Amino acid sequence: MGLDRSLCLFIAFLSYLVISVHGQATARPGPVSGTRIGFYATTCPTAETIVRNAVTAAFRSNPAIAPGILRMFFHDCFVLGCDASILISGANTERTAGPNGNLRGFEALDNAKTQLEATCPGVVSCADILALAARDTVVLTRGTSWQVPTGRRDGRVSVAANANNLPGPRDSVAVQQQKFSAVGLNTRDLVVLVGGHTIGTAGCGVFRNRLFNTTGQPADPTIDPTFLAQLQTQCPQNGDASVRVDLDTGSGTTFDTSYYNNLSRGRGVLQSDQVLWTDPATRPIVQQLMSPRSTFNAEFARSMVRMSNIGVLTGANGEIRRVCSAIN
Numbered sequence: 031m032g033l034d035r036s037l038c039l040f041i042a043f044l045s046y047l048v049i050s051v052h053g054q055a056t057a058r059p060g061p062v063s064g065t066r067i068g069f070y071a072t073t074c075p076t077a078e079t080i081v082r083n084a085v086t087a088a089f090r091s092n093p094a095i096a097p098g099i100l101r102m103f104f105h106d107c108f109v110l111g112c113d114a115s116i117l118i119s120g121a122n123t124e125r126t127a128g129p130n131g132n133l134r135g136f137e138a139l140d141n142a143k144t145q146l147e148a149t150c151p152g153v154v155s156c157a158d159i160l161a162l163a164a165r166d167t168v169v170l171t172r173g174t175s176w177q178v179p180t181g182r183r184d185g186r187v188s189v190a191a192n193a194n195n196l197p198g199p200r201d202s203v204a205v206q207q208q209k210f211s212a213v214g215l216n217t218r219d220l221v222v223l224v225g226g227h228t229i230g231t232a233g234c235g236v237f238r239n240r241l242f243n244t245t246g247q248p249a250d251p252t253i254d255p256t257f258l259a260q261l262q263t264q265c266p267q268n269g270d271a272s273v274r275v276d277l278d279t280g281s282g283t284t285f286d287t288s289y290y291n292n293l294s295r296g297r298g299v300l301q302s303d304q305v306l307w308t309d310p311a312t313r314p315i316v317q318q319l320m321s322p323r324s325t326f327n328a329e330f331a332r333s334m335v336r337m338s339n340i341g342v343l344t345g346a347n348g349e350i351r352r353v354c355s356a357i358n
């Protein structure tokens with residue numbers, strides 16, 4: 031009797047398993063979550079062209095917006111995910127935080143948004159405009175293109191203190207790894223994405239500590255001596271901290287692998303860049319990326335897509351801002 035009852039229960043349990051597994055396999059998909067390529071194909075087919083044209087026009091009058099927007103995207107994604115929280119202006123917003131002080135290119139994104147609101151009102155998020163624009167800046171500086179998954183929605187929170195988790199120019203490799211892994215990116219993503227420093231500049235103030243003997247500390251011995259002399263001339267000890275120097279010396283406006291070559295020759299500008307060569311955890315990756323058979327372009331695209339999906343708001347979450355600099 032007891033055995034019969036157990037058998038019945040067992041059969042009932044098996045039937046439940048079969049039905050629920052089958053049910054799941056044939057269930058209709060729930061609300062779409064996550065990003066996908068061509069999200070605006072029917073709702074705003076010209077969205078990507080409008081963004082590209084706005085970024086291109088801004089780049090023609092000021093090429094410095096290309097590195098500016100690429101960096102802005104990184105700073106957006108690392109703080110509360112890729113939700114355009116970096117674009118909100120006002121007291122105590124992310125935009126006012128120290129590491130974001132020199133970001134450039136906001137007007138190009140605002141311009142794209144104005145045109146998009148005229149063409150497809152309330153459809154295209156600022157988070158997607160920024161993700162698309164970041165890709166466009168790489169293409170404009172002669173890097174390769176890739177398809178950007180879209181469908182992000184805009185966040186409603188932007189607080190300066192949240193920017194404290196951004197990697198800093200004096201971070202060790204271990205700290206850089208920890209900050210990337212906190213957002214789901216591995217060491218290879220780290221070395222590949224920091225390759226974004228193949229374009230753009232840094233203010234003397236963020237690396238001058240490496241250049242001179244201060245408080246008994248000699249200049250950073252990992253800097254190539256000829257390069258050290260060059261940097262000392264560009265950034266004298268008591269000179270203007272806001273003077274800007276190419277991060278990829280000799281090739282600062284072209285998206286290429288020369289940044290990694292420079293690291294191998296002690297010509298990294300930021301300490302956080304140069305340690306990618308001196309630390310055995312990352313040196314082999316730098317060596318591969320600088321080699322003649324480098325897969326940098328394809329890997330950069332792949333890691334950018336990964337970064338572009340950090341903490342995204344989709345479906346019914348977040349909102350589509352009417353203007354990128356303010357929540358609705």
Ligand code: HEM
Pocket residue numbers: 094096097098100101104132133134197198199200201206223224226227229230231232233234236277300302
């Ligand atoms: C450990 C990671 C990183 C650190 C510590 C770091 C740090 C910095 C610093 C200190 C500057 C100079 C800022 C200034 O003086 O205005 C800079 C510039 C820049 N960064 Fe990074 N960065 C990191 C990763 C990335 C990533 C992942 C990207 C993009 C994929 C990126 C793109 C850029 C670009 C394009 C510039 C030049 C900006 C301009 O010319 O306006 N960085 N970075």
